[in-house]
Amino acid sequence: MNDPNTARVSCGALTASDAGRRVELDGWVHRRRDHGGLIFIDVRDRSGITQVIFDPSLGEVFGQAETLRSEDVIRVCGVVRSRPAGTENAKLATGQVEVPAAELEILNRSETPPFVIAAEEEPAEEVRLRYRYLDLRRPRMQRNLTVRHRILKAFRDYFDDHGFLEVETPNLIKSTPEGARDYLVPSRLHRGTFYALPQSPQILKQILMIGGLGRYMQIARCFRDEDSRSDRQPEFTQVDVEMTFVSQDEVLAMMEGSVRYVWEHALGQTIPDPLPRLTYAEAMRRFGSDKPDLRFELELVDVADAFRGGAFGLFAGLAESEANRVIALRWPGGAALSRRDFDAVTELAKTFGAKGLAYVSFAPDGIKGSIARFVDEPLAAQLRERCGAQDGDAILFVGDAKHGASEVAGKLRLEIGERLGLRKPDAFAFCWVLGFPLFERDEETGEITFSHHPFTAPAPGQEALFDSDPLALTAQHYDLVLNGYELGSGSIRNHTAEFQNRVFKRLGLSDEQIEDRFGFFMEALRYGAPPHGGMALGIDRIVMIACGENSLRDVIAFPKNQTARDVMMDAPSSVPDQALNDLGLRIVEPPPA
């Protein structure tokens, strides 16, 4: 069919103006409607669907058409024509035209697919992933991967426009045993040693700065051997960025610009300029999260003082110390909830780490709820005033040590927002979160550890605190947050070996440990490392939110499932003994439980 008079066209592209053209359509049998003496076949490719019609006058071709089934792959030639009056299909982009087949070539047959591509109903995710190549034929996945492509391209275009060089960094690197668990790759040539897959190209991009690249970006694959969530995959993609001779504000402006450009060019939407900024302390206080969902209000309200010296002993006691919070959280319409509903919410709060949950509701027949008997009229009036609660609302109370109370209340806030439909998938609420502490105390060991990573620089002018009160140090670190998801984080880095060494020492590393793990990096810092800083944005999450999806698995072509398995390939899998022998590995059975 390599006829110069025949144009190969996309299945979704034909319009009335194409009538009279002789075209070739290649694609899958989407649906067939067999009327015995007349057969309609919808031919599908990524661009859409065109109706092809077979007439018995075609003889042998018609006989072939009778055998066509879903997902067979065909090539059809014919002259496009307008549909007879009254048979147009307004629901179809190509509904004004059809192609009466003159020739048919069956390029491949399909077995009966386990699920119907054309169906509205969605098979279980396990089935979708097992037959991913079929799932990918569905419009939803084709759309999501298209959006993903456009977003990636927009990022590349933007950073290219701003003088960034895309530089690839290796995937077989050195394990630096801090942070998440590494994926390890055994070395054959150096038996008993291992490469690690990068958790991020962090050190490498810093060395690129030392290498004088100035402005670097990369669409980088990262690997972390930790348990998955709907928004976390063991293997994920970042837009990784690093720049020299920049202030924090300059990095923020550049990154903010990239996101604004992406939203405009890939999604056709404008976002605020500038993006709102919150401090870490403010985010925790008002939203109970370092990644607040700003699509809705419902802020946390501090009410400890209202309970001080009052009848409710638990909160009165908590109110005596600045280390505690008593947080009120308005639940619009919450008075309609049953006792049973509140019990369920209390159970939920306990899974978040709450010891319990107090609540009052303002029902038409008076104040109700678990602590209603401690809430007299003046207190009720005060609480309503401060929370902005109306008749029919409820207020939840979380009281505990500051940080824990904030986190519990923050998660309850999201739950309320979710139930009230306030987390709209087509709304995009960005914000920066700044002013994180540089160090924090490890709750298990009691040791001082870094909040994000050990290369982050403290805010200028805080040198005096470094030894006297390290936990009071503020980091030049920033998170970009969208709709309650952390899109990415970055920082201004330490660029002198001397200061980096002080940080490592402060974290309790010995000279030997520093040399063993970071010796190459410390050495690089000593050869004229310029001031630098950067950021990495999680592409998978950005695409997920942009597509209105709830799971990364719907925006990744071949994702792992929750247990980190690829159910299509069946990975991970065992390997032949010879492969283990080459690597000097032996599998040890786990000890009996």
Add this chain to the structure above:
RNA sequence: GGUCUCGUAGUGUAGUGGACUGCACCGCUGAUUGUCGAUCAGCUAGUACGAGUUCGAUCCUCGUCGAGGCCGCCA
């Protein structure tokens, strides 16, 4: 590691401590010349696995396996 929910034909679902587990789609056979979720007639095909309670279990209990959500974890 913990916890919750789920597992019924190829797919999506319904239902019940007791008789042939119902429906839709897919598939198969036949009919059908203007459909587009084609239509009409017929057919095929199922309780994840194991143990227990019970006269009797798809249903109740426990375990195993698998899946998903959340907590821990994720510098």
